[in-house]
Amino acid sequence: MEKVIPFLMFQDGKAEEAMNYYTSLIEDSQITGIVRYGANEAGEEGTVMQATFTLKGQEFMCIDSNVKHQFSFTPSFSIFVNCDTEEELDNLYQKLNEGGQELMPLNDYGFSKKFGWLNDLFGVSWQLNLPK
Template sequence: MAQVNPYLIFNGNCEEAFLFYQSVFGGSFPYMGKYSEMPKMDGCPEVSPADANRIMHVSLPIGNTILMGGDSNAASGDVTFGNNFHVSINTDSKEEADRIFNGLSAGGEPFMPMNKTFWGAYFGMFKDKFGIHWMVNFDETEKA
């Protein structure tokens, strides 16, 4: 397993929070993207105008950890403290991603099955049987 990182979810102030974190920790954002920048995908609802300028994903390296985050949207609903973070696992292979996803999601609620994404990863999300939210990611572009 390559890395485990915290993933914070905000109700529209993710960019403000991450600019603050950057002012404290330093560094730069390898990626900060808004929902309006997402390509249209089959089976996914269109981004609402209210969500367009919200952050879809941002990452800030801090030492050997990457603090990641994004804003909630109309589809996910607002978050409250307790469900505003995910444990993000980056794996070394697609097989390891499937094993971890299937193992940890057993008895839980998978809400985004493992699948290829527009950002070049194999990715899935679920809530485990204890109510903890997880993200599993295999970055296929780095292994190519």
């Protein structure tokens, strides 16, 4: 086995928008590859057949599903981020929460200095933490 990579399936052609958004919010992050659907292929032309990106060195894969599924993302799987400063945590939480859904507002829940959990505008779940 080479490695394990989290895989995100977007619907409605949102994969590239999500990758651009995430890599703009988290430093040392980048889109590393995109293969798009072409004319007369299974997906809508120009959408993401398969892509890879990194967030702070963690590799992710994603696609634009060419099939409309009856399911989407769930908070039972989330991206967990340990932030270095309270300012970094507050800023990232605020940006990811725009158009999203707050699951646990920023607070001291006893297990860290500050913690928040949310679903972003794409439905992807994030846990942001400021360790003690």
